[in-house]
Amino acid sequence: MKKPRLNWAVEPWEDSELLECTQIVPETADxxxxxxxxxxxxxxxxxxxxFITLDLPVDPAKGPAGNIQRTYTMSSSPSRPMSISVTAKAGPNSVATxxxxxxxxxxxKIRAYGPAGIFSLNRHPAKKYLFISAGSGITPMLSMSTWLWDSGIKPDVVFIHAARRPSDVICHDRLxxxxxxxxxxxxxxxxxxNDEFRSWNGYRGRLNQLMLGLMAPDYLEREVFCCGPEPFMQAVREMLISLGYDMDHYHQESFGAAVETEAQAPVLDDVVPDEDAGAELLFASSGVSARCAETDTVLAxxxxxxxxxxSGCTFGLCGTCKVRKLSGEVHMVHNGGISDDDxxxxxxxxCCSNPMGKVEIDI
Structure with missing residues (x-):
């Protein structure tokens, strides 16, 4: 008996054709x-x-004028080309999701446009990767991890993900x-x-330099891809810069404006202490002043x-060296040894504060 032949087209999908929703799976509560x-x-x-752009008829009564367009990173992989998936998180002010x-x-059926975007490991091939994500920033990492997993070749990927609670880890079982x-x-x-009535044996707390060193001891050798809320990505960049990472091998995807081309990519203007830039510390209570470089720490x-x-640990964890800054600015990358209120x-x-210009300390 001849088996029926599936009538799959050989040409790739074009955005002139509407997409049909086939499946909806809740991953977390939102x-x-x-x-x-x-x-x-x-x-x-x-x-x-x-990512792909969906044209959503949020207010059908207004016709096309009631549609809104939203971009969603595909959490599926092109190694499984018969369908695509987007994994969307509904924030407090979300309308489209x-x-x-x-x-x-x-x-x-929904109109979709794309695909587009420059955030892909295909554009930065490497032997070793480090994926760092938070919240729904996990979606492009899911796509890239699945692509590598489906390749049939053993990948070398360290995948780090930060979430508020264990139950907030998107696609946990798939990972x-x-x-x-x-x-x-x-x-x-x-x-x-923690989740109530649920044990957790993984890491606890905000991602910091110590965790990074334990999770990926060879992070300096890896191509880094980062995605998450902007404060999270900024903290990751500051960690890597302070650890001497070559930021030419760092790539990120913003939750804000979708970046379709290299020309649209935002310029990352992070603070980087310069060993050739002079600074001055005034220790007010002692009446002592000292000139130094921006790369020097206040403790040194x-x-x-x-x-x-x-002082104790000397890497921003124990909090022993906490002092009060009276004026000026410092660049501080700590590992949890000080609270936001402090x-x-x-x-x-x-131990982890670099003076930027003239700084006065209550010592």
Whole structure:
């Protein structure tokens, strides 16, 4: 008996054709995955990590004027080209994603445009990768990890993801499955809070330099891809810069404006202490002043000046060297040894604070 032949088109999908929603899967309380196929059977061709733009009829009564367009990174991989998936998180002020959760059903057709975007490992091939994500920033990492996993070649990826709670880790089971079947995919999760009545054996707290060193000891050798809220990505950049990472091998995807071309990519204007730039520290209570470089720490300058600031770990964890800054600016990259409230009140950790210009310390 001859088997029936599936009528799949051989040409790639083009955005002149509406997409049909085929499946909806809740991932967390506020994050769902929506899967689409081409009604003609066309295959999807894109780079892992790219995004697609959905045209959503949020207010059908207004016709086309009631539509809004939103970009979503595909959480699926082009290695599985018969469908595409977007994994969308509904924030407090979300309109499009909440409309999808309330109205989009299997069988409905949606206009889509794309794919587009420059955030893809295909554009930066390397032997070793480091994926760092937070929240829904996990979606392009899912796509790229699946692409590598499906390649049939053992990858070398350290995948770090930060979430508020264990129950907020998007596609947790999918990640665990891939990691359990490939020793080349090392998965590390860190959360800030526990779930009630649920144990957690992973990392706790905000991602910091110590965690990074434990999770990926060879981070200096890896191509880094980062995606998440802007404060998270800024903290990651500051960590890497302070650790001497070559930022030419750092790539990020913003939650804000979708970047379609290299020319649209924002310029990252991070503070980088310059060893050739001069600074000055005035220790007010001691009446001592000392000139130094921006790359010097407040603790090191104080010791050279004969002053004693109690210290312990010397990498921003224990909080022993907390002092009050009276004026001026410092660049501080700590590992959890000081609270946001203390920082707001003017306190710094001397061991990991670099003076930027003239700074006055209450010592």
């Amino acid at each position: 994050t769902w995955t929506f899967t689409f196929r081409s009604p003609t059977g066309a295959w999807f061709d894109y780079e892992p990590g790219q 909440r409309w999808m959760m309330a109205n989009l059903k299997p069988g409905m 665990e499955h891939m990691a359990s079947r490939s020793s080349g995919l090392q998965l590390h999760l860190t959360v800030e809070e 300058v104080a010791k050279r000046a004969g002053l004693n600031i109690p 920082i707001a009140e003017g306190y710094i950790l001397a």
